[in-house]
Amino acid sequence: xxxxxxxxxxxxxxxxxxxxxxxxxxxxxxxxxxxxxxxxxxxxxxxxxxxxxxxxxxxxxxxxxxxxxxxxxxxxxxxxxxxxxxxxxxxxxxxxxxxxxxxxxxxxxxxxxxxxxxxxxxxxxxxxxxxxxxxxxxxxxxx
Numbered sequence: 496x497x498x499x500x501x502x503x504x505x506x507x508x509x510x511x512x513x514x515x516x517x518x519x520x521x522x523x524x525x526x527x528x529x530x531x532x533x534x535x536x537x538x539x540x541x542x543x544x545x546x547x548x549x550x551x552x553x554x555x556x557x558x559x560x561x562x563x564x565x566x567x568x569x570x571x572x573x574x575x576x577x578x579x580x581x582x583x584x585x586x587x588x589x590x591x592x593x594x595x596x597x598x599x600x601x602x603x604x605x606x607x608x609x610x611x612x613x614x615x616x617x618x619x620x621x622x623x624x625x626x627x628x629x630x631x632x633x634x635x636x637x638x
Contacts, residue, residue: 497513497514498511498512498513498514499511499512499514499517499551499552500549500550500551501521501530501531501550501551501552501585502545502546502549502550503523503525503526503528503530504528504529504530504532504536504546504585505523505526505528506523506525506526506528507542507545507546508523508524508525508526509549510523510524510525510530512530517531517552517582517583518582519582520581520582531552531581531582531585532577532581532585533577533578533581534574534577534578534586535557535573535574535577535586535587535588536585536586536587536588537587537588537589537590538556538587538588538589538594538597539589539593539594539597540594540595540596540597543589543594543597546587547612547615548615549615550585550612551614552583552584552585553583553584553585553611553612553613553618553637553638554584554585554586554587554611554612554613555577555584555585555586555587555609555610555611555634555637555638556587556588556589556609556610556611556612557569557573557586557587557588557589557607557608557609558588558589558591558597558598558601558603558606558607558608558609558610559588559589559590559591559606559607560590560591560592560606561590561592562592563606563607565606565607565623565624566606566607566624568624569607569624569625569630572624572625572626572627572630573586573588573630575627576627576630576631576634579631580631580634580635580638583638584611584634584638591603591606601617604622605622605623606622607622607623607624608620608621608622609621609622609630609633611634611637611638613638618637619633619636619637621633
């Protein structure tokens with residue numbers, strides 16, 4: 496049975512989980528937090544690289560800002576899609592104002608911007624707010 500590495504969103508510990516058990520809500524061996532939570536996690540300049548580089552399941556990142564109207568409108572949709580696709584990908588958010596380093600590194604020019612990462616590499620990008628069905632379809636295509 497093959498396994499995948501997952502970074503704990505709470506304590507940043509590296510965990511290994513059988514791939515076949517990803518739909519069973521695996522928990523961190525160190526702090527017992529959910530490794531694939533149903534809500535998006537917050538990443539920062541300090542936590543982003545480790546999380547993206549070490550997680551072996553796709554990570555969908557929403558780059559947003561508090562002052563951005565479309566970002567605020569899309570936030571509930573992003574949360575709903577994260578809950579619906581729990582176990583298939585990790586959903587994360589990066590506040591571009593509080594974390595300018597990551598935003599600059601990935602040349603975020605418009606928000607909201609969604610990026611998909613697999614094995615530490617950006618594999619897809621989508622700018623602009625989307626309705627739930629379109630967001631779900633995009634995520635399913637890129638993961």
